[in-house]
Amino acid sequence: MLVRLLYASRAAESIGHDDLVAILKKSKLNNPRHGITGVLCFSNGVFLQALEGGRSQVSALYSRIVGDPRHHSACLLSVEEIGERRFEGWSMGQVNLHRLNPAQLIKYSESATLDPYAMPAAASLALLNELVASAAVIGQS
Template identity: 45%
Template structure:
């Protein structure tokens, strides 16, 4: 059974560009092996990630993330069964907080700061839908 899991966590420390590159590279390698696809957003020290794949594989990955010292305040924001993958071309795509895509983050946030913890499941799904429809956001 395919599922989609959206979770958020806060970075336990300040991450530099090399840290983000390492996280993304490891995610892409590991997710390819596990058959997991999705997208990772990083904004103001908050990770927002959509994972899709086999229920057991996604569940195992999420439990590994809970033990990862780079994450704190980890929370599942949405989980649902899906009929098919939507991020088929991405073992893990990165949407970083850049001035050029600030509008995307603000469009779905109720405050001036992007806060996925306060977003509904419908809003989160819409956010990721827009990412898929507007590849230009991905820089």
């Protein structure tokens, strides 16, 4: 059974560009072995990530993610059973922040700042879907 899990978290103060690259590199290496796909958005110290795959594999990965000291305040936004993947082309896609249009953020949020803590889960997922559709996601595998 396929599921999609959506969560948000806040970056540890010490996280830098090299840490983000390491997260993405490890995801791209490990996720295909476990049948996991997804997309990661990081802006202004906030992560928004969607994970897709088998229920037990996604659950195990989310448990490891929650324990990662590079972020805190993990908030599970939604988990749903799905009939097909939306992010099937990415072992872990990354939102290209240079293509993150403030108008896209304001469409789904109170402000033009990424804040999934203040958005309905459906709006956060709609934002990720729109970013994929607008080619704002890089790192297709």
